[in-house]
Amino acid sequence: MLTLPVSLLALLAERPKLAILTGAGVSAESGVPTFREAQHGLWAQFSPQELATPEAFANNPQRVWDWYRWRRELVQQGQPNAAHHSIAALAVQPSQCALVTQNVDGLLQRAGAVEVTELHGNLWRQRCAKTCGYVETVEQPGAGGPPPCPNCTAQLRPDVVWFGEALPEQALQDAMSAITQADMVIVAGTSNLVYPAASLPLQALKMGKTVVEINPEQTPLSSQADYFIATPASEALPAMQNSWLN
Ligand code: OAD
Secondary structure (H helix, E strand, C coil): CCCCCHHHHHHHHCCCCEEEEECCHHHHCCCCCCCCCCCCCHHHHCCHHHHCCHHHHHHCHHHHHHHHHHHHHHHHHCCCCHHHHHHHHHCCCCCCEEEEECCCCCHHHHCCCCCEEECCEEEEEEEECCCCCCEEECCCCCCCCCCECCCCCCEEEEEECCCCCCCCHHHHHHHHHHHHHCCEEEEECCCCCCCCCCHHHHHHHHCCCEEEEECCCCCCCCCCCCEEECCCHHHHHHHHHHHHHC
16 A cells, blocks of 8 residues: 655644645546546547536537437446545545545545535536526436426526636635635645636645645645645555555
């Protein structure tokens, strides 16, 4: 098993209050593609302008819907990995460990995490594309095109945040409060390039929190983080879980 730096082990043994911020890399080992990795990232193969904007949905709802259905299928075929399981175990008491994710795949919840602040929405919810406020949860990828909204005349769209859209206000507030209340902030599997999520670790550093980054590759955060653990999340998080729980 991975050996963590001795000083980090000592900090973990004091059972600091944790906040964990995750990105797509945490689900990579479950077979869910990340966004920005050079060869197999989604944005290396697909155009975000054609698939992940409100304009794309208005111009071609079927194309957008098909792409999200394909992503639901990928997630459905995958299983939570060791990273998701460790995070869920760390967060059994949400008052001691808060979870904030940019991921829309629901894999943390499938691993048993109960309270997860979702900054970018969830693939398994769909909502009215206009303003009537209708939202529903689905369990299957679904067939056909975007269903009609049962409440008004619009169509349903995936309940995810698209480029050019604001993050849900409550989720952002909850994320800030998780960071503020934590002693240690663990940032796992994110390129730290998409704001405002990427500002959370920076705010944590300003507040004097210990910031631990887990990512096999360097990101803009790596040189500033207190600890940069250059390992897959499925190795680093179980090691951190062992030290924190024991
Ligand atoms: P990115 O694709 O930008 O970054 C994924 C990161 O995960 C990269 O830095 C990889 O090095 C790292 N990584 C890969 N495998 C890993 C592993 N096994 N363990 C740990 N890290 C690993 O994904 P995000 O940062 O999540 O937004 O992207 C942020 C947002 O951009 C997404 O939520 C999405 C996207 O556009 C929306 O859809 C709104």
